[in-house]
Amino acid sequence: RKEVEQDPGPFNVPEGATVAFNCTYSNSASQSFFWYRQDCRKEPKLLMSVYSSGNEDGRFTAQLNRASQYISLLIRDSKLSDSATYLCVVNQGTGFQKLVFGTGTRLLVSP
Amino acid sequence: NAGVTQTPKFRVLKTGQSMTLLCAQDMNHEYMYWYRQDPGMGLRLIHYSVGEGTTAKGEVPDGYNVSRLKKQNFLLGLESAAPSQTSVYFCASSLGQLYTDTQYFGPGTRLTVL
Numbered sequence: 284r285k286e287v288e289q290d291p292g293p294f295n296v297p298e299g300a301t302v303a304f305n306c307t308y309s310n311s312a313s314q315s316f317f318w319y320r321q322d323c324r325k326e327p328k329l330l331m332s333v334y335s336s337g338n339e340d341g342r343f344t345a346q347l348n349r350a351s352q353y354i355s356l357l358i359r360d361s362k363l364s365d366s367a368t369y370l371c372v373v374n375q376g377t378g379f380q381k382l383v384f385g386t387g388t389r390l391l392v393s394p
Numbered sequence: 395n396a397g398v399t400q401t402p403k404f405r406v407l408k409t410g411q412s413m414t415l416l417c418a419q420d421m422n423h424e425y426m427y428w429y430r431q432d433p434g435m436g437l438r439l440i441h442y443s444v445g446e447g448t449t450a451k452g453e454v455p456d457g458y459n460v461s462r463l464k465k466q467n468f469l470l471g472l473e474s475a476a477p478s479q480t481s482v483y484f485c486a487s488s489l490g491q492l493y494t495d496t497q498y499f500g501p502g503t504r505l506t507v508l
Contacts, residue, residue, distance in 0.1 A: 287436065315494070326484055326499035327437070370436070379425065379444055380488060380495045381452075384436030 287385035295391045304388045306354040306371030315374040361392045398500035406506045407475045415470040417485030424490035426468035430481040475507045
């Protein structure tokens with residue numbers, strides 16, 4: 284079983300749609316959680332951290348359910364520029380930040 | 395402020411050749427990391443460093459060596475390249491705050507080993 288599992292997609296949505304991605308992780312001792320965005324043939328960039336209370340950044344909302352070991356990302360009012368791969372990332376480090384990456388969910392937003 | 399830079403951007407090697415990938419950061423970050431990314435797999439940690447002069451093994455260290463002689467630079471070496479090391483290599487750096495750190499990635503090096 285992979286430590287961080289994501290649906291690879293692609294998710295094809297029209298502009299303006301709302302889309303949600305889910306991710307599950309296996310290590311219950313994981314300390315912190317993130318969503319990174321990766322454009323085609325580019326480096327990953329932090330999109331947002333994920334907190335137990337849930338957090339929102341503009342059109343993006345992230346949720347964490349520690350009991351179910353489940354993380355979600357909701358994107359509202361999708362833009363063409365949201366087309367990318369979204370990486371679910373879990374920090375399993377104790378002495379340093381050891382990030383474990385999911386394989387990513389690909390999103391394609393069409394006009 | 396260039397952030398994290400990597401040299402070279404592309405490289406083709408023959409099996410058995412050696413090379414060094416250079417990572418440089420200008421953000422005065424303590425921590426630096428080397429990852430590889432392969433199709434169908436998440437990024438995997440090769441080696442990392444928690445400060446100048448320190449290095450440690452990550453998840454997939456075999457076949458690689460690293461050095462951090464200066465705080466701003468982190469070198470990844472392949473002593474005898476193998477086709478299994480064909481991958482995209484990303485370097486990252488961070489401040490060193492355990493739970494809230496943001497890792498900043500370089501643009502990557504695409505390596506092909508024939």
